[in-house]
Amino acid sequence: MRGHGWKWLLCTPALIVLLLAASGPLLIVAVYSFLSPGNMGGVVWDFSLEAWFRVFFRRDIFEPDQVELNTAHLQVFWRSVWLSLQTTFICAFLGFPTAWFIATRPRHTRTVWLFLITIPFWTNLLIRTFAIQEMIRNNGTINAVLLWTGVIDSPIQMMFTEFAVLLGMAYVFLPLMVLPLYAAMEKMDFSLVEAGYDLYASRLNVLWHVILPQVKPGFIAGSILVFIPAIGAYVTPRILGGGRTMMLGNLIALQFGQGRNWPLGAALALLMLVMVVGALIFYLRVVGRNDGVRRG
């Protein structure tokens, strides 16, 4: 460490930003979750576990001692996890061939394809989501074309369904899967694929035994990049899903807005954080381990 003692100073600006913008607010949220809600929003400085209780249970309006499971909340939890898992799966399924296509192009044309993949990032998410809405609403483009060509008699209800939310999220998060997959494939030694064929493996076996294990780090990185923002997605489920397909992000926002129950919102937000971190650790333990190799 001779003469390098001052070098930690180089990261102080970043540390300050992180402290102010991440750890500080997180601490405030944690504190709020143990306080009581104010009548007009905000918090009253009375310690209470009510918010945490309310995350899972519901009290009867007239008889507060009568308690039942808060199925509405649990449903939102489940929907968030399930939709995010589906989104991750769809992105992986669509992203793999895309990334493979790009990685097998000549070097100079790859940049063009990667550039095309990132184009959606240039437009505001809100605008892109409204554009999807324009496509799939009852008198939107798709229904109009289908009605005009006589394929259907009455418009297909696509808005405010889980399908709409899935479509929107898969579209938004697809590049986040393609890019790490491409990075993993680009590093891959393609003579391994030839070695696979040479050793009598069929196309499917080469994919399964040779290519997939090589691009696994890309899948892991991509899944994390897609799943985490998906589970807290706000704009997409809000616009395309409406009230019927509410996700965690919307539920939390609701508590800080019309619900006027900041402590409950804070508790829900913390719970989401715990869920994401827990899922991440589980995922890395199960998928990230070096399978199949016995140590002597």
Add this chain to the structure above:
Amino acid sequence: MSQEIEITGLNKSFGQGAAAFHALRAIDLTIATGEFFTLLGPSGCGKTTLLRIIAGFEEPSTGVLRINGKDVTGLGPDKRPINTVFQSYALFPHMSVAQNIGFGLKMLGKPKSEIKATVAEMLQLVRMEAMADRLPSEISGGQQQRVALARALAPRPRVLLLDEPLSALDLKLRKEMQSELKRLQTETGITFVFVTHDQEEALTMSDRIAVMSAGEILQLGPPQEIYNAPVNRFVADFIGDTNFLRLRLRVKAVAAGEAVLELPGGKQASARLPASISPPVGSLVTAVIRPEQAEPTPAGQGEMQAVVASATFFGTDTHLHLLLDDAQGFVLRRQNRPDQPSPAPGTKLGLTFAPGALRVLED
């Protein structure tokens, strides 16, 4: 001996029309069962392309490839009884040594017990028993080389293709693997097709060598023939060291395939003249003589007179760089002996050589 590989009228070009690159032209080749066959040539001569066509990674533009009498043109590499040792080894990094070796058998759907037995046998064959559970990243380059060999041999292919497998090894290890390869080939009886740009490697290991340049096979034959009777200047230059001399042709066809050349200094010597060329008497021709096939004599004796310009020490021998009477350069290889110090620059000496050492070549 039966024919293992039979290639007829094979051409390969990349690209279309005027921009097309002809990687291989009119290749006709048969390789016998159990032969150690080497494709030798500088990089870009088409030897790797030819190997990849035999393996099935590339399709020939025209021509037919038969393996054991069966036309395999159009069959994928997974349908050919051929395995490859890749230049980069291409070991599967996520599989252990044993899993790598067993992969081919597993893909062929062999029962687990058979795979286990064969893997054990292969590990023993390449002396890697202790490394069975290691990952490729945990063993040395030479060990990876052995695993790549074992993996390719495990499915008992009819033909083993080796794409410059020793080029990444250091000299000592390379020498070791050369004899190891020869041993494995003799023990297994499998036909080896070996690609290299290293002429010494080719000479020491092969039963037959095909010297390639610019997509064509220039000469095909056993190492001794390639070395002693190169068909043209390229082969003579590429295989071993050679002295090229410009000499005047004095007499043609004293006997069949013989000629008399005028040496620097005026003496005449007989030389071999290939039947394929017929230069006019009195013209200058290119003649070659290997550095070790000439011997020094006291000055004034021998066929030619020379002056030592410089000497390079090589351990077992010394290369004497000589100037002949007509100022042409000549390299003489002289074995080092403690009782015979190498002559100092400026020393005059004579040169003599055995009949048949001097050959006229096509320019």
